[in-house]
Amino acid sequence: MIADIGYFALLIAFVTAIYAAVAAWYGKSKDKMRWVESARNATIIILPLVVLSCALLVTSILRNDFSLEYVWRVSSIEMPTYLKFTSLWGGQAGSLLFWNLLLAIFTAVAMARKWHEQKELMPYALIVISMTQIFFLGLSAFVENPFTRLDVIPPNGNGLNPLLRHPGMIIHPPMLYLGFTGFIIPYTFAIAALMAGKLDDGWIRTTRRWTLVAWLFLSLGLILGGRWAYDVLGWGGYWGWDPVENASFMPWLAGTAFLHSVMIQEKRHMFKMWNMFLIILTYSLVIYGTFIVRSGVISSVHSFARSAIGPLFFAFIAIMFIFSAYWVNRRRDELASTNSLQSLLSREAAFLYNNFLILAILAVVFLFTNYPIVSELFTGEKGFVGPPVYEKALAPLFGLLVLLMGVAPLTMWYRSSVKRLGRAMRWPAIASTITVIVLFILNIRGWGALVGFWAATFATFLTLLEFWKGTRARMKRGESVWAAFSNLMARNRRRYGGYWIHMGVLIMAFGVIGVEVFQQETQLRLEKGGSLTLGRYEMVFNDINRFPGPDDLMITEATMDVYVDGRLVDTITPRTELYTRTGQPMTIPDARSTIAEDFYVLLVNWEPTSANSATFRVFLNPLINWVWGGGIIFVLGTLIAAWPDRKKQSVAARSRRVAIGAAD
């Protein structure tokens, strides 16, 4: 009964989305505003319908209603209640419904809030967003229906996949989905602007904050995903260039390029076409990423077409892409740049270099990710591209990007002079060269790592100098250091939020170089009381115990003492967890964690028959915590840049209106 209502709500939502698209189109073509308003109301009504549907699915999970296939798949009687809530997105059908929920929220908020601000775009925005909604609601209602019933009601369910029970994995998918669905809004307004022929910066200004917020969530999703891999997957790393990871990294890259290049359009009214292309690309990659993750088309070894979801997705991407391309082409002339580039050494040129590097990285990742499909087409065998290939191809590009990150903020709009740039870079260059020489003396070798460290140090000095120059300029007006600094931030949040983001990325860059180049590892079988040495660390195997955990869990936990230079610094407990019902094992590492490095220990193997010995795998991960610390700074920077500032914005909006009026 409950499930039937849930499904019914989903069906009505689907029909409502169709109605919204048709009504908006009809209203616009016949110039009847009432129809357009009705379409808007329809998109808003979809929200409570999808909420109801989700709530009823969760209710079914809480009531252990195993007559529903989805509930049987992702839940079990013994599962803790909070996991029953999160299993809403723990499986294919449920997460698609959850995706619909987020899309409905964003759509309703965008349509309600921007109604008066962008009235001319609205009918078109309604059509575009309804098309996306029709597709995703249709998938949920007809292809991946979470309310499908089983013929025989099983007594208990399978329970949530153990890999998905980690806190990181509980919030990781919602973050990614928020990022993914968030990017649909700027795309919608971009296409609406194309269709309406209103090609000023209106759509960019309207969706600026949306874009930043979507990007923030996507970044959070990526960072949390890395953390989850590090904490749960037990391989000592955080990023494996897995197709599923790439699926969220690619839209992030395109979004990053877009965030940078819109600044040129806002400032110089250039590259309208280019920005259109970037937002369409981002949207296409969002949908393509969802498709890769859901169909398993690339990662699964053989056939994947057990559900119709794959071809449908691909058809949808193709339709939306052709639709977008058609409108871009129709407005080709109006999109042409009126202003032009004054110098190859200018802020706008720097943004373009950034775009080039990011798109080059994107192209390589895209090529490698899709290589299995292409190779099967030409050789009949599904190929595979492992992390070493990605690292080799991308390292130089990332290096150049880091350099640019430092230099670009020094450039000025229109043109900068080589002399001035050279002067500004001289000391940072000398300082970072000295740093690298010191590192070399400290016995850090490997030209790749040293070049990388030089670039990152150089960019860090330059970025810090930007902060310092701004603060000092304010201090000359008699402000104290702290007041000058905070006023500087407050006066131009977008700029300095951006610099904070750069700082975050640079700190992460140090961490990445540290782990990738200087990671050490060893694996050894230890008797109880035995010890193992890696770097400055010595680890003594004290004890091992097996005991039942919550639910159907069987935990084996080792107790290890960690010594540095002969001094006891920590006691850590790596363990394995066995979910006895499904027989799935998990290796949960534990680490002695410091700012310099992680001493990361995995309990690889232990047989109860030989109770006195066990096999351990130990990693020494230098600078790994810089990756997480940089991630936090990155997120804070994005928050600074995106934080709403109501008063100032309305002033800006007013002055813009004045400006537009004057231009007319």
Add this chain to the structure above:
Amino acid sequence: MGNREWEVGSEKWQALRVTLYVLVLAVFLGAAIPSVAQDGSEGDDSGLKKAVTANDVNKIAKRVYCPVCESTPLDVCQTQACADWRDIIRQKLEEGASEQEIFDYFSNLYGDRVLAEPPREGFSLLLWLLPLIIVPLGAVFFSRYMRNLKATAVQSVSVPDTAVPDAAASSDYLARIEKELENN
């Protein structure tokens, strides 16, 4: 204007461009060559059964992907199939096989798909060459595009002079920021 001599087409600009191309090419080749060089240089034909540690096995297993575990390297995967594969690696190492011989053994049996680095031959050579082609080619097109953009600038409206605080001393810095704020 300090940057006049750096105008597109000027000698200095040409020199800069050539240098850039060479640099980019060098970086890419540099990234590719050491890995080519290290392949197949691991062999050690002592003939005796060698003592093989778990670390030796992991070193190779890291770069093998067993099809039973999706996108998980062999050294991490916990299935029985992967344990069997690791035993094979150990056995081959004990027999004195080189790293490359072991990779070849696996790719013959199970296809190139099981290697983290596809061989630099046949179709998968394309995989190695394409980034080396696409990115520099993209760079060439991109610089053409930039030059075109720049070329049109000559006929277009000149820059407002106020926006070029060229001899910017640090005290002008704040003015510059405030200026940009106003433009916002």
Add this chain to the structure above:
Amino acid sequence: MWVGVFSLIGILGWGLVQTSKTRPEAGQPAPDFTVQFLDGYRWEDRTSATLDDFKGHIVVLNFWASWCVECRVEAKAFEDTWQKYADQGVIFLGVAHVDVEPRSLEYLKEFNISYPNALDYGDRISSDYEITGVPETFIIDPSGQVVYVQLGPIQEATLVQTLEQLLVQGG
């Protein structure tokens, strides 16, 4: 630029269509393959064969692996049925999927399996049959058509029944 973009979409789309090929179902022709039998296994004194060579015979093609727990469930049923039907011209062929040779041989010894068995070199047969796991069993009629597909372990009764039907039809 658009030409490039669309041809890219085209290649990807085509690739996707190719990738989404499904396993040969009942009524479809069975893809041909070549096998090298494992040490100690032969068919009519040959150490290798193709599916084409088996034309005119009923073929029971079984994908298995030594690491596969469920395969152990059906191993005995296969050997017993083979013993029963070998002289009626039915060919049994075991193909080990993602397996290592010593383990495969141990497994075959453990279950006393005497019908021809082979490793799937390059994983080609498994790819052509688009198997999604082991065990999987395909029963192929004398004309080379798949008549029965079993995902997961097969029941001895089902196997016998299918073979009986085919034998009756055949003659």
